[in-house]
Amino acid sequence: MSDPVVRVVIPARYSSSRLPGKPLIDIAGTPMIVRVFQQVVKASIADSIVVATDDERIMEVLEAHGISGVMTDREHESGTDRISEVGAELDWSEDDCIMNVQGDEPLIPVDLLEGFAGYCRRLHDLEMVTVSCPISTQKELLDPNVVKVVSSVHGDALYFSRSPIPHVRDISDFKEFTLDNFRRHVGIYAYKYRVLKYFSETAVDPVESMEKLEQLRALRVGIRVRVFDWNSCPPHGVDTPSDAEKIVKWFSEHK
Structure with missing residues (x-):
């Protein structure tokens, strides 16, 4: 069986309650969305890379840097819905592997992207x-704000939560036990395109709404979510002005 086509989509929404215009933040002379695109290019993992946006200002920056972009509906509730629209617009095959790389992760490690893409290519199911x-x-x-995940022995996600999971019943103080059995969720995703379409067409789930975690909808409707374990956590993305200052400082020091 041949490897699937891998397509990377980088969602880039202009509006943000904590940091409006976030994709266009200047990071040592380069807009953040361009920095993220450059990291994906360095990884050499994709048959195509496209930015999914909702704003002409972002499109103008993409065009100036020779980056492919697609305008999507501003009313989308999530990046997943935005990516699904891109797939329909570009007429992707239902068997394509679609990778979602967040547009606010300019320091996402290249080796993580390479390892994740390789894992996805090997998963024929x-x-x-x-x-x-x-x-x-x-x-x-x-x-x-740090999402936790519990997986099965086969590598399938059992649950995601903002609370500490698994709960340790017999110990009241978290300082009393090791952290070895806890895992942090990293918001990089890949989907078979037909699964992505099905997911985006399903209604928002009550449990998803409670935790504010859309991946719980996938579990609730029976989608098998595999978990790729990585040995170290990537640098924090950009959510606040303070995060942006740290990222700008890092790039300025590593020119």
Whole structure:
């Protein structure tokens, strides 16, 4: 069986409650969305790369840098819905492997992208795949902004949560036990395109709404979500002005 076609989509929404215009933040002379695109190019993992956006200002920047972009509906609730629209617009095959690389991760490691893409290419029963990495501090474990995941012995996701999972019934103080059995979810995804279409057409799930985690919808409707375990967590993405300052500083120091 031949390897699937791999297509990377980078969602880039202009509006952000905490950081409006986030994809266009200047990072040492280059807009952030371009930095993310450059990381994907370095990884040499894709048959095609496209940015899915909702704003002409982002499209203008993409065109100026020779990057393929598709305008999508501004009313989409998630990057997943945006990617599904791109697939329909570009008439992708239902068997294509679609990778979702977040547009606010300019420091996403090239070796992680390479390892993840290789794993996806080897999965001939691929439905949906995501990434986990170790949790290294108590602060991470208790932080609701750090999503936790529990997987089966076969590598399938059982549940995602903003709460510490698994719950340790017989210990009341988290400082009393090792972090070895806890994993952090990393928001990189891949889907078989037909599965992505099915997922985007399903209604928002009540549990998904409670946790504010759309991957729970996939589990609830029976999509098999495989978890690719990575040995270290990638640098934090850009969600706030403080995050942006740290990223700008890093790039300025590593020119």
